[in-house]
Amino acid sequence: MFCPPDPVGCDCIAGFHGDTCEEECTGITYGAGCIQECHCSSNCSNEIGCSGGAATCSGGYEGNKCLDHVICVDGKFGEICQYSCHCETSSSCSKTTGYCSSGDCAYGWGGNDCQIALPHLFKTITINDVTATNMTIWYGWTFGEDYGSGPASSYKVLYKSEDESTFTTITTTDDVFTITGLPPNRTLEMKVRVCKNIGGQDVCGPDSKVVTESTICSIPSKVVGLADISGPDYISLSWNEVTYGNCPVTYNVTYQLIQFDMCDNTSNEVINEGPVQTASYTLLNLSAYSRYRIQVTAVSNDVAGEASDEHTVQTKESAPDEAPEIMTMSDQEPYSLTISWLEIPCGSRNGDMVYEYLLKDKSNVIIKRSITKSNTVEIAVKPCNEYTFEVYGKNQDLKGPTTSDIIQSGTVAPGDPENVIVISGKNTVEVEWEAPTSNDCTVQNYTVTLTSSGGGKIRKTLSGSVTTTKFTSKDGIKPNTEYTIEVVASNSVGTSADNGGISVEYKTQVKGT
Structure with a gap:
C-alpha cells in the first residue's frame, strides 16, 4: 500500500500508521495515522488519547481528554491545535483560521489559509524520442502516486542547456511536451512544475527532480571546397570545415591511384586514412607524376556524412629512377654512329621524360649534346675514332642516373702519305715520306713502286711503322733513267690509291758524273 505524505495520507485505523498501517503509535501520538498528540502527563492511549481527566492535562490544555486548548502554540491552529501553519516568512499564523498575515504561503502550499498541499511529482519524468534537435518529455501528475492534491490544471516545463544559467519555461495543459529546435549533442537539464487552480488562478x-538528457548527432553535412597543393610524392589537401552544433567532427580521407607514372592506367585499392582532426591533411609516400582520385567524408560519433565530390590530382615530376641500357652496336659506319638504348620502363620515368645524350672524343671533349624523345640517335663522326657515349633520362631539370659506353667508328682506307722526298744517286733512289693525316685510320703497310720510263717496275712493301726506304742497283736501279715513284698506304679496308694516290717523277744521275 502506497501512502503519499500529509495531507493526503492513508486511512489507517486508530492507533496505527505507516505505508501499510501496521506500525503502532508510540510516545504521545495517537489516533488514525498517529497524527494527533496527547496533552496529558499520563494515561495516553494510542487509540483515543488522554483518558485520565482534566487533572492530568498538560499546560495550555483542559477538558476530559485534554483537547481544549487555552491558546495554541506558535505554528499550530484549530480547535484542538491539530493543524500546522504553512506561512512563508513566519512560523505562526491565525490560531483559529491558519491565515498567514504576510499573505504568502510556504513553498508547496496554497489557498487562503495555506492549507492546500500543492501537487508535485514524486515519480521521475520520462524522456524519449530523442533526436539531434528534439526530445519528448512525459510527466503527467497522478493522484495517489504523486505528492499533493489535485487535480492538475496546467504544467510548467522548464529546461536549459548545461552552458546556460536560466531555464526556459513552457506552460501547457498537456502531460507530454516535445522540445524542438535544439542544437545537436547538447545536454539539457529539465524539470516540471504541476499547477492547481485555486480561486481562478493556477498555483x-x-x-x-531534475533530469538530464542529450540530443544526438545526426549525419554531418557534405565536405566542400576541396583544394590541393602537390609535390612529387605528396598531396596537401584542405577543405571547408564542417561544423555541426556541439557535435565533434572528424574526417576520413580516401584516395586511389588511377594512373601510374601517367603511362599505366590502373585501379588500385582504395586507401582510407583517418580520423583526421582538422580540415587539412597531407598524403605522403605517393608516386611521382601519377594521378589520384580523392574524397573526404565528415564523421560525427561514428556517423558518416556524404562524401565530397571526387577530386583528381596529379603529382609533380621527379628525376627518373633508372638509367637507360645502351644496346651495344658493333660494325659502325665510318662517318656516323647509330646508337640505341632500352627505354626506361613505366613507373621509373617519373615525368614527361626526354633523353639527353652526350658524345665525347678520346680527349673527353664533348662533340655532341642533344635531347630526344626517341631511343635511337645517329651522330656524324670521324672514321677510326673511339668515342664515349652517355645518356640519361631527364624531367625538366631533374636528371636521372647516367649510363655510358665506348663506341668505335668504322674504318676507311688510309689517306695518301704526305711530304714524299726522293734522294737519287747514280744507282740509288732513296724515298722518305710522312704518315697520312687526312683520317685517323691505322696504316698497316706502305707499298713503294718505282716505274721506269721503259715500263719496268720495282716494288717494295714495308710495315706501316716504316716511313723510308732505299733502292739500289741490286734492286734494278739504272743510272740516267727516269722513274715515277708512287707511295701507297694500305690497311684491311683498302689503299690510299683508292682515293687517287700520290706519285713523284724522278731521274737518276748519269753514270760517271
Whole structure:
C-alpha cells in the first residue's frame, strides 16, 4: 500500500500508521495515522488519547481528554491545535483560521489559509524520442502516486542547456511536451512544475527532480571546397570545415591511384586514412607524376556524412629512377654512329621524360649534346675514332642516373702519305715520306713502286711503322733513267690509291758524273 505524505495520507485505523498501517503509535501520538498528540502527563492511549481527566492535562490544555486548548502554540491552529501553519516568512499564523498575515504561503502550499498541499511529482519524468534537435518529455501528475492534491490544471516545463544559467519555461495543459529546435549533442537539464487552480488562478507546486538528457548527432553535412597543393610524392589537401552544433567532427580521407607514372592506367585499392582532426591533411609516400582520385567524408560519433565530390590530382615530376641500357652496336659506319638504348620502363620515368645524350672524343671533349624523345640517335663522326657515349633520362631539370659506353667508328682506307722526298744517286733512289693525316685510320703497310720510263717496275712493301726506304742497283736501279715513284698506304679496308694516290717523277744521275 502506497501512502503519499500529509495531507493526503492513508486511512489507517486508530492507533496505527505507516505505508501499510501496521506500525503502532508510540510516545504521545495517537489516533488514525498517529497524527494527533496527547496533552496529558499520563494515561495516553494510542487509540483515543488522554483518558485520565482534566487533572492530568498538560499546560495550555483542559477538558476530559485534554483537547481544549487555552491558546495554541506558535505554528499550530484549530480547535484542538491539530493543524500546522504553512506561512512563508513566519512560523505562526491565525490560531483559529491558519491565515498567514504576510499573505504568502510556504513553498508547496496554497489557498487562503495555506492549507492546500500543492501537487508535485514524486515519480521521475520520462524522456524519449530523442533526436539531434528534439526530445519528448512525459510527466503527467497522478493522484495517489504523486505528492499533493489535485487535480492538475496546467504544467510548467522548464529546461536549459548545461552552458546556460536560466531555464526556459513552457506552460501547457498537456502531460507530454516535445522540445524542438535544439542544437545537436547538447545536454539539457529539465524539470516540471504541476499547477492547481485555486480561486481562478493556477498555483504551481514544487519542482520535480531534475533530469538530464542529450540530443544526438545526426549525419554531418557534405565536405566542400576541396583544394590541393602537390609535390612529387605528396598531396596537401584542405577543405571547408564542417561544423555541426556541439557535435565533434572528424574526417576520413580516401584516395586511389588511377594512373601510374601517367603511362599505366590502373585501379588500385582504395586507401582510407583517418580520423583526421582538422580540415587539412597531407598524403605522403605517393608516386611521382601519377594521378589520384580523392574524397573526404565528415564523421560525427561514428556517423558518416556524404562524401565530397571526387577530386583528381596529379603529382609533380621527379628525376627518373633508372638509367637507360645502351644496346651495344658493333660494325659502325665510318662517318656516323647509330646508337640505341632500352627505354626506361613505366613507373621509373617519373615525368614527361626526354633523353639527353652526350658524345665525347678520346680527349673527353664533348662533340655532341642533344635531347630526344626517341631511343635511337645517329651522330656524324670521324672514321677510326673511339668515342664515349652517355645518356640519361631527364624531367625538366631533374636528371636521372647516367649510363655510358665506348663506341668505335668504322674504318676507311688510309689517306695518301704526305711530304714524299726522293734522294737519287747514280744507282740509288732513296724515298722518305710522312704518315697520312687526312683520317685517323691505322696504316698497316706502305707499298713503294718505282716505274721506269721503259715500263719496268720495282716494288717494295714495308710495315706501316716504316716511313723510308732505299733502292739500289741490286734492286734494278739504272743510272740516267727516269722513274715515277708512287707511295701507297694500305690497311684491311683498302689503299690510299683508292682515293687517287700520290706519285713523284724522278731521274737518276748519269753514270760517271
